[in-house]
Every structure is written in C-alpha cells, then in structure tokens.
Amino acid sequence: MTETFNWPVNVGANGEVTHKILKNEFGDGYTQAFGLGINSRSSSYNVSVTGFVDGLREPNIKPIIDFLDARKGYESFYWTAPDGKTGLYRVESYSPTNDSQNGKTTVSWTMQETFQP
Numbered sequence: 001m002t003e004t005f006n007w008p009v010n011v012g013a014n015g016e017v018t019h020k021i022l023k024n025e026f027g028d029g030y031t032q033a034f035g036l037g038i039n040s041r042s043s044s045y046n047v048s049v050t051g052f053v054d055g056l057r058e059p060n061i062k063p064i065i066d067f068l069d070a071r072k073g074y075e076s077f078y079w080t081a082p083d084g085k086t087g088l089y090r091v092e093s094y095s096p097t098n099d100s101q102n103g104k105t106t107v108s109w110t111m112q113e114t115f116q117p
Helices: 062-070
Strands: 010-019 021-025 031-035 041-051 077-080 086-090 094-098 105-113
Touching: 062 094, 062 105
Parallel strands: none
Antiparallel strands: 010 041, 021 031, 041 105, 077 086, 086 105, 094 105
16 A cells, blocks of 8 residues: 655755657757657655654654655655645655754655656
8 A cells, every 4th residue: 555745844945847758859950859658747856854863852753764764765655745736756865964063853855756557
C-alpha cells in the first residue's frame, strides 16, 4: 500500500516543471519536436524541514527522516504539492545540515513527481 507524506514542509522558492520531448534538429535549422509518452509533464519541488532529530524535543523531525529512509530512495508516496494537486513523489536523497548554535538540524530534499501504471 502506498503511504502518504503528511508533514508540513518549507517549500523553496523554486519548483520545476519539465516536459519530456523528443526533438530532431536538421542541418538547415529546421527542428522537429513532440511530446514523449502519456506523462510527458512532471514537476519537482525543493523542500526542507528544521527541527530536532533526537526524538525528544519539538519540532521533532525524526519521523520525517524515518519516513524518507523507509522509502529507500525508490519507493513512491503520495504528497500534496504547493499547487494543491496530490500525486506520487519520490525522494532519492536528502541533505541534513546541523546548526551548532541551537542544536537544530535542517533537512533538505527534492520531491520528484513519479508515475505508475
């Protein structure tokens, strides 16, 4: 069963929409292009959370890290994007950054839209 990512995250100022196309450029400057596949449009969002990973203090972000680790970088999950659409997403990697001043950790990653039959 596909799980749902329900935690609030900070969405970066930049998302990205990608259109998969196949194009052929000819020597005379003419270019032929067309969409590739039925899901030729996909989106990704840079997101982050900041909190404590010890599981004792709030905001506790350990359950988020555990959720991402449990998906192993290849399993998709449901997530509602900033545009309000719920879809399947995958996180292949994340980057934790520790702040020695306040003991908090910021974890950043990219939500990449995926498709399944």
